[in-house]
Structures are given as structure tokens and as C-alpha cells.
Amino acid sequence: MQRHRIVWQTAAGLCGLFLALSSPARADAIDGRWCAEDGRRMDIQGPTVITPHGSTLQGRYGRHDFAYAVPAGEPGAGQAITMRLNGETTINLWRGETTGTPEVWKRCTPVG
Incomplete structure (x- = not known):
């Protein structure tokens, strides 16, 4: 009886770990759509x-940072x-x- 309980607890723990690792996670990266308050x-x-x-245009990309020069024709060129x-947000x-x-x-929230 004790052996079955240990087997089931171990199986349940492994299933939980598997689900946690397989669920989609928001990447900790600067990639994505960003929105200003205005x-x-x-x-x-x-x-x-x-x-x-x-x-x-192309800029200087790092996983947690990004830089570029404002192009001609835009305010602040x-x-x-x-x-x-x-x-993350x-x-x-x-x-x-x-x-x-x-x-x-802030990260833009999905529309709709």
C-alpha cells in the first residue's frame, strides 16, 4: 500500500513538472510589439x-536592449x-x- 502511494505521488509530481515545462512562457526578451501611453x-x-x-530599419539588438538612430524624414532624425x-512587460x-x-x-495587449 505504501509503495503504491509513493509511485502515484512520484508520477503526479513528474506530470506536474512536465506540464509546467511544456506550457508556453512569455520570453524574457525585448522582441515584440510595444505601446506608449499616448x-x-x-x-x-x-x-x-x-x-x-x-x-x-536595422538596429543594434541585444536580448534585453535595442538601439537605433531615428531615420531621415521622422521627427528627431x-x-x-x-x-x-x-x-517582461x-x-x-x-x-x-x-x-x-x-x-x-508597455507590451501591447492583443486586440479583440
Whole structure:
């Protein structure tokens, strides 16, 4: 009787571990769609960014950070944009120097 209980407890524990490891987890990476409080949006996928004004360009990608220069034709052209992941759902974004107060962007919530 005791042996059966130990077998079942072990099996249940292994099933729980398997389910925990196989369930989808949000990646701890800067990749994804980001939203500013004022409605601006930005998409980061690896070294590619779609800026809030719709330009697609390559930037300097790190798993937890991203940087690019604002392209010609957009407000602030030539200005450095630097972002750092701050938890799974927030990035801090600086324009120019990274010593001031950053803009806070959040992961966009799915529509619908």
C-alpha cells in the first residue's frame, strides 16, 4: 500500500513538472510589439524595428536592449534611441543620453 502511494505521488509530481515545462512562457526578451501611453506603437523582431512613424530599419539588438538612430524624414532624425527591457512587460526608452528620465513603454495587449 505504501509503495503504491509513493509511485502515484512520484508520477503526479513528474506530470506536474512536465506540464509546467511544456506550457508556453512569455520570453524574457525585448522582441515584440510595444505601446506608449499616448498610442504610439513600435515592433522589434531581432535586429529589425518598425518605428512609431512606420519606418523599418536595422538596429543594434541585444536580448534585453535595442538601439537605433531615428531615420531621415521622422521627427528627431539622427537622434539615438536606446531601450532596455525592465521586466517582461516594460521597456525604458531614452532619446539621446541615457541619463535622464526614460519614457516607459508597455507590451501591447492583443486586440479583440
